[in-house]
Amino acid sequence: MANTTLSADEVTAGLAKLPEWSGDTSGIRRTVEAASFPAAIALVDRVAVVAEQRDHHPDIDIRWRKVTFTLSTHSAGGVTRKDLDLASEIDTLVTD
Numbered sequence: 001m002a003n004t005t006l007s008a009d010e011v012t013a014g015l016a017k018l019p020e021w022s023g024d025t026s027g028i029r030r031t032v033e034a035a036s037f038p039a040a041i042a043l044v045d046r047v048a049v050v051a052e053q054r055d056h057h058p059d060i061d062i063r064w065r066k067v068t069f070t071l072s073t074h075s076a077g078g079v080t081r082k083d084l085d086l087a088s089e090i091d092t093l094v095t096d
């Protein structure tokens with residue numbers, strides 16, 4: 001089920017397919033260093049569109065041109081399939 005928290009082994013297996021991501025059963029994260037602050041904001045804007053479509057929203061930390069996305073499913077209390085799927089989609093949106 002998409003809304004069931006994953007075990008530590010399942011999170012590890014998921015992260016093995018997402019080399020840019022790290023984390024554990026409490027959350028997974030990726031930091032992207034964009035080319036500039038406007039490029040970082042543009043990336044966040046692209047992620048916002050897919051997050052809203054999925055009704056699944058990352059925690060986002062923006063520091064100049066570094067953006068950290070942290071994914072967990074708050075309603076489930078951990079990492080779910082939804083987080084791995086969104087991580088994979090975020091990867092497709094990182095262009096610089």
Ligand SMILES: C[C@H](O)[C@H](O)[C@H]1CNC2=NC(N)=NC(=O)C2=N1
Nearest residue numbers: 055056057058072073074075076
């Ligand atoms: C009511 C609304 O659907 C929920 O609050 C959704 C919205 N977006 C969400 N995003 C994330 N990352 N985790 C959630 O549990 C979550 N819940």
